[in-house]
Amino acid sequence: MTDSDRDLLSVLRNPEYTGENRCVPCTILNVLIAAAASALVGIVSRRGGVLTFAGSLAAIALRGYLVPGTPTLTKRYLPERILAAFDKHPLEERQREEPGQSTEGEPEIIDEFERQQESAVDPERFLLEVGAVEPCKTQDDLCFTDELADTIDDRVAGLPEEPLDRALVADLYGIEPESVTVEDRSYPAVKIGRRIHKWPSEAAFAADIATHQALSELTERWTDVPQAQRIELLEVLRSFHDSCPTCGGPITMSEDTIESCCRSYEVLALNCEGCSAPLLEIDPNEIGGADGGVEP
Structure with a gap:
């Protein structure tokens, strides 16, 4: 592959919905749509159906979807249990x-x-x-x-x-x-x-x-x-x-929303107020007891 080919692929690729950010349920849905559309084209032309399916898979691989809007619709309307089966908590992805x-x-x-x-x-x-x-x-x-x-x-x-x-x-x-x-x-x-x-x-x-x-x-x-x-x-x-180890300012706690491939999560975030350095993100559902949470 030449440098120009790599440059073209980097332009076509959409990092928002590919790689670590790829939504698996959305990808599956788009592959099914591609298969159905290709089957319809294949009724008229077998070669056309094959080319349609190949092109659709290439689009899904590079863009993350075939039909615009399906990542948002998948996240919004698919049942929670299905999203959870494919999802990974973003705090796990950010683990050490x-x-x-x-x-x-x-x-x-x-x-x-x-x-x-x-x-x-x-x-x-x-x-x-x-x-x-x-x-x-x-x-x-x-x-x-x-x-x-x-x-x-x-x-x-x-x-x-x-x-x-x-x-x-x-x-x-x-x-x-x-x-x-x-x-x-x-x-x-x-x-x-x-x-x-x-x-x-x-x-x-x-x-x-x-x-x-x-x-x-x-x-x-x-x-x-x-x-x-x-x-x-x-x-x-x-x-x-009590204070930030690098800038010496106070440490503040806030509620943040972070995105995984398929869902949104509420987390408690500790940050240095003076330099905005992140220290820790905590899943509020995993905090146990009133003892400061010393339960790794």
Whole structure:
């Protein structure tokens, strides 16, 4: 394929309804419409029917639909249970890890997952026992202890200007720096093995690194927590910060609507007010209890 061919395809392709944004129910509906239309043409001309179907599939592949308006109509009128069967929650799509293509070593991955499940801790109990959190003084919730909050602030202040450092990431995941590859993306992302680990902003990355360092200094038990659960805990603990780790401004919570391929979702979003850096998005349906949600 020549460069001019690639340029033409990029012009024809509609990223709003293709790739990760493709609506599977809408695609199926359009393929059925294409098949029906091609069958009608095929009554008159078999060759014409084949060409019509091929052209229709090409249009669906490049544009995401054959009949304009079907993505909106599909989202609006198809039953919720059908949309849910094909949909993926956008918070899952934005999760820290993206799987690679290779499936080598899956038995080892399953064994490691089972070992980590057996060693998992009760998050709230663990954080209370090691003195990381305590009941808030002004509200019925949990907050960082003053000691841990001060240590986190010190660690944030000590981070390099470019916080996405291989050594910092390696310490976070308990691996060698040579195993970390920094990805060239608009948000912090690294590749470890076959997986991409990502954060919504430099502020979120700085919060995780500083909190990890502070907890490591607070208790030796922190490194005994399974690595996957430590990462989940750090993500939840971003909501415990009083100020933005990068710009120092207040952290605000708002209700946002985010779009998946097929549906809209309401989420609670934590953002740095001063620099608009996103810290965390929470599905309100998954918040449990009044304990600050320390349940990854």
